[in-house]
Amino acid sequence: MSELDLGAATGLHRRTVRGSLSPARLWRHTGVRRLVILAGLAAIWQVAALWQNNPLLFPTFTDTALAFIEAARSEGMLWSALASVFVLLKGYAIAIVLALVLVSGAVAIPFVRDVLQTLTAMFNPLPAIALLPLAMMWLGLGEKALLLVLVHSVLWPFALAALSGFEQVPETQRLVGRNYGLRGPSYVVRILLPAALPSILSGLKIGWAFAWRTLIAAELVFGVSSSQGGLGWFIYRSRNELLTDRVFAGLACVILIGLVVEMVIFRFIERRTVLRWGLQR
Amino acid sequence: MSVSASPAPTFAPAAAAATVPPALEARRLTLDYTTDAGTVRAVDSVDLTVAEGERLVLLGPSGCGKSTILKALAGFIPATSGSILVRGKPVTGPGPDRLVVFQEFDQLLPWKTVRDNVAFPLRVARKVSRAEANARAEAALARVGLTRALDAFPHALSGGMKQRAAIARALAADPDVLLMDEPFAALDALTRRQLQEDLLALAEELKFTLVFVTHAIDEAVLIGTSLHLLSPHPGRTLATRDTAHFGLADVGSPAFESLTREVHGLLFDKAAHV
Ligand SMILES: Nc1ncnc2c1ncn2[C@@H]1O[C@H](COP(=O)(O)OP(=O)(O)OP(=O)(O)O)[C@@H](O)[C@H]1O
Ligand SMILES: [Mg+2]
Numbered sequence: 001m002s003e004l005d006l007g008a009a010t011g012l013h014r015r016t017v018r019g020s021l022s023p024a025r026l027w028r029h030t031g032v033r034r035l036v037i038l039a040g041l042a043a044i045w046q047v048a049a050l051w052q053n054n055p056l057l058f059p060t061f062t063d064t065a066l067a068f069i070e071a072a073r074s075e076g077m078l079w080s081a082l083a084s085v086f087v088l089l090k091g092y093a094i095a096i097v098l099a100l101v102l103v104s105g106a107v108a109i110p111f112v113r114d115v116l117q118t119l120t121a122m123f124n125p126l127p128a129i130a131l132l133p134l135a136m137m138w139l140g141l142g143e144k145a146l147l148l149v150l151v152h153s154v155l156w157p158f159a160l161a162a163l164s165g166f167e168q169v170p171e172t173q174r175l176v177g178r179n180y181g182l183r184g185p186s187y188v189v190r191i192l193l194p195a196a197l198p199s200i201l202s203g204l205k206i207g208w209a210f211a212w213r214t215l216i217a218a219e220l221v222f223g224v225s226s227s228q229g230g231l232g233w234f235i236y237r238s239r240n241e242l243l244t245d246r247v248f249a250g251l252a253c254v255i256l257i258g259l260v261v262e263m264v265i266f267r268f269i270e271r272r273t274v275l276r277w278g279l280q281r
Numbered sequence: 282m283s284v285s286a287s288p289a290p291t292f293a294p295a296a297a298a299a300t301v302p303p304a305l306e307a308r309r310l311t312l313d314y315t316t317d318a319g320t321v322r323a324v325d326s327v328d329l330t331v332a333e334g335e336r337l338v339l340l341g342p343s344g345c346g347k348s349t350i351l352k353a354l355a356g357f358i359p360a361t362s363g364s365i366l367v368r369g370k371p372v373t374g375p376g377p378d379r380l381v382v383f384q385e386f387d388q389l390l391p392w393k394t395v396r397d398n399v400a401f402p403l404r405v406a407r408k409v410s411r412a413e414a415n416a417r418a419e420a421a422l423a424r425v426g427l428t429r430a431l432d433a434f435p436h437a438l439s440g441g442m443k444q445r446a447a448i449a450r451a452l453a454a455d456p457d458v459l460l461m462d463e464p465f466a467a468l469d470a471l472t473r474r475q476l477q478e479d480l481l482a483l484a485e486e487l488k489f490t491l492v493f494v495t496h497a498i499d500e501a502v503l504i505g506t507s508l509h510l511l512s513p514h515p516g517r518t519l520a521t522r523d524t525a526h527f528g529l530a531d532v533g534s535p536a537f538e539s540l541t542r543e544v545h546g547l548l549f550d551k552a553a554h555v
Contacts (some may be wrong), residue, residue, distance in 0.1 A: 098503040175357060178375045179407045194392040264285070277391045278436025 034263065059245040067245035067250055072127070079236055081253050084230030087143060088215050091150025093208065097149065099159040104188065107166050116163065122155045128214040129154035132221055146218055151216040154207040161206060163201025166192055198274045205266055209258070214252055285457050304490040305331040305354065305379075305458045309363035312349050316500030321347040322515040326363065329492075329509060331458065336491040338499065338505030338524075342548060346516030347494040355381050356493060364500030367457055381453040384463040386443045389435035389450075396431045397423065401451045407454060421453035422446065424483065425508050443474040448480065452487070454530060459491045465500070477503060478529060502527050502537060510547055520547055 024030045036252035042061045050059035059067070071077035128149045135145040169192055177191035193200070219232025229237075235250035274280040312324040324346040331336045339347045352358050353363060356375035358399065367379060382388070389398050399418035403409040409417070422428060425445040430438060438446065444464050451459050465473040477500060484491065487555040494499050501508055502525045506525035511518065522540065 022349070154398055170385075170387050172383050172388045174389060175355075175375075175381065175383070176390065177386055178357065179377070179379075179381050180402045181356060181376045182405060186405075194390070197392070273392070279391055 026181070026271040028067030030267075031263075042178070049069040056242065056244055059248055063245045064248040064252060067243075068249035071234075071246055071249050075234075077231070077250065077253060081257060082230045084215055084219065085257065087146055087230065088150065088211050090143075091147045091215070092105055092154055092211050094147065095151040095154035095207065095211075096158060098163060099155050102159055103162045103166060106163055107188075113163070116159060120160045123152065124156045126152075128210070128271065129217045129221070132218055136222060141222055145222075146215065149214055149218055150211050152212040154196065156206040158203040158211060161199050161203025162196065165203070168199065185275060198279045201270060205262065208266075210263075212254070212258055213262070272276060290374075290404045295426055301333070303330050304333045304368060305329070305337070305492065306366040306369075307350075307354065307363065308348065308366075310353065310360055310365065311362045312353050312358065313361040314349075322361075323466070324353070324516040327511070327518050329390040329505055331490055332384065333490055336487040336493060336504060336506045337490065338542070339494045339509050339511060340501040341511030341516060341519075342550070343515045345494060345511045347496070347511065349460050349491065350516065351381070351460050351494050355379050355460055356460075363523050370466060374491075375400055377454055378457040380454055380456040380462045382444070382447045382451050382459070382461040384466050385416070386440050387440075387531055388447050389443055391435050392435055394432050395427060395438070395446050398435065399447060399453050402450060402454045403476065418449075421449040424452065424491065425449045425472065425479065441451060441468055441476060442477060444468065448476075448483075450484070452489070457466075457490065459489050460495045461491065462529060466495070467498075480504065481529060498541050499532070502544070503529070508544070510544065 004203040024229040049055075049058050049063075054056050055063060102112070102116050121154075130144070131149050131152055134145060135148040139148060141143040173191060173195050177187050215230070216232040216235075219230045220236050231250060231254060235247055235254075238244075238246035238250060270280065305370075307327060309330040310327045310329070311322070312322060314323055316320045320358060323400060327350065329337065339350060341347055349358070353360055354372070356365075356372050356379065368524035374378075389395070390401065393401060396418050397437045399421055400411075403414040403417060406409065407414075419428070421429060422431060425448055427442060427445055427449060430442060430446070442475070448461075448464065451461075465476050468476065481504065483489075491504075493501075493502070494505050502524050506521040506523070508524050510517065510522070522544070524540070527537055527540070
């Protein structure tokens with residue numbers, strides 16, 4: 001009602017800008033632009049696959065989409081995906097908690113900071129997947145071994161990001177917190193954590209990407225003998241049966257989950273926090 | 282000088298302690314920084330007394346230790362020797378009885394709206410209920426003319442508005458002493474004058490106790506009721522002056538100008554006066 005009045009009062013031009021269906025306004029929406037980009041990529045894929053005409057090596061987009069639906073319906077691909085996500089969340093959570101404990105120690109005690117910095121410098125360049133053989137020897141072929149490599153893949157990059165976030169909290173804001181008599185945990189929670197949130201969030205994003213990659217790779221390597229079978233295992237199995245469209249469907253599923261987490265969940269959190277506060281553009 | 286105009290308590294701490302202790306007192310305050318190169322003495326044996334409702338201005342050249350004194354009064358850095366007393370009680374660390382307004386614009390917490398920034402110290406330090414904290418925050422923000430910006434986040438405010446909000450935040454919590462470290466130094470001349478006038482008006486109305494740091498002589502004479510001049514590195518007391526009788530109307534008057542010139546002389550060519 002009032003919206004209409006406003007449009008009428010300020011004339012036609014204003015109405016075209018505000019109208020929810022105008023292309024210009026839609027285009028300003030990030031989600032819409034992303035969808036257009038995805039549609040463009042799908043079109044290129046389709047044309048390239050038709051031109052190659054070799055469904056065994058390079059199925060078309062539409063074939064993949066059909067295989068995706070089929071696999072989701074009858075092959076339990078979504079259950080495999082769910083199993084992967086579940087293991088991933090477990091490892092992710094353990095790593096985040098561990099990292100926060102380490103970083104809190106590092107913020108409070110200079111020696112712990114040296115320890116943490118040495119450890120991150122040592123382990124950050126070590127690909128998580130390279131630990132897998134060792135993890136399998138130590139912990140057998142199961143979730144525990146997966147969790148170990150997952151934790152390794154998330155812990156160090158996230159700890160590094162969180163530590164630098166805490167260290168970059170402006171001196172004035174620290175003094176303001178202390179001025180109110182805040183100390184210990186309540187000082188950390190009320191001042192340091194929100195002030196360091198931009199770095200913490202970007203650490204969470206990096207950690208998520210690393211964890212997802214590591215998990216799928218680990219499942220591909222030893223999914224053969226694993227009992228539960230995640231998304232990586234689904235891809236591996238489909239490849240063995242030369243069901244290339246299903247391999248593509250599995251990969252699409254990996255990408256889709258990654259996209260949803262990045263663009264929906266993290267984007268939502270960022271818009272509610274660091275973007276709203278002007279801490280990040 | 283107008284020494285006779287000063288009330289007795291400033292000069293008789295012993296007698297004052299028997300009745301009402303001053304709002305803030307520093308005795309032979311000496312402050313050092315420990316650096317890799319060794320110990321640097323920033324402030325050397327400074328005495329300060331600020332009575333209830335008084336506004337003491339610390340004035341001195343850059344690097345003379347004004348901010349260091351203020352940080353010590355706030356409890357952020359420990360005294361090497363000497364003592365600091367708030368209402369007769371020794372200061373052992375930072376606390377909400379001495380709220381600080383800094384020079385930096387990032388002193389407002391960026392993740393809180395202006396209203397929440399002002400209500401926050403009331404909530405955590407004064408344990409006031411949310412409703413009351415909000416009401417007091419809104420009243421304080423109205424005093425500094427920020428009613429329009431209640432729900433804005435700090436990044437959307439101008440520098441002057443941020444400093445107003447920081448002053449409102451300190452006022453709302455009703456501390457024993459307000460500490461301000463060059464709160465207007467990063468503002469343009471027009472805004473600075475406006476905020477000086479507004480701060481004076483608030484001081485007249487609320488009679489708060491204030492320690493104000495500046496390196497602008499006219500600001501010092503205008504804002505304070507007493508002036509404390511510091512010598513350059515390390516900071517030592519150079520002289521004190523009573524400036525209570527100078528108000529907004531006196532800016533540019535002969536008496537105001539002559540005091541300004543005298544202070545300038547004291548700060549920049551001591552030899553001519555000692
Ligand atoms: N963190 C520190 N470590 C070592 N020395 C310091 C530190 N902070 C200040 N100083 C020294 O102490 C002296 C006083 O510094 P302070 O910041 O109190 O000066 P100031 O009077 O506030 O100057 P300005 O007007 O420029 O703000 C300076 O010589 C400075 O070099
Ligand atoms: Mg200073």
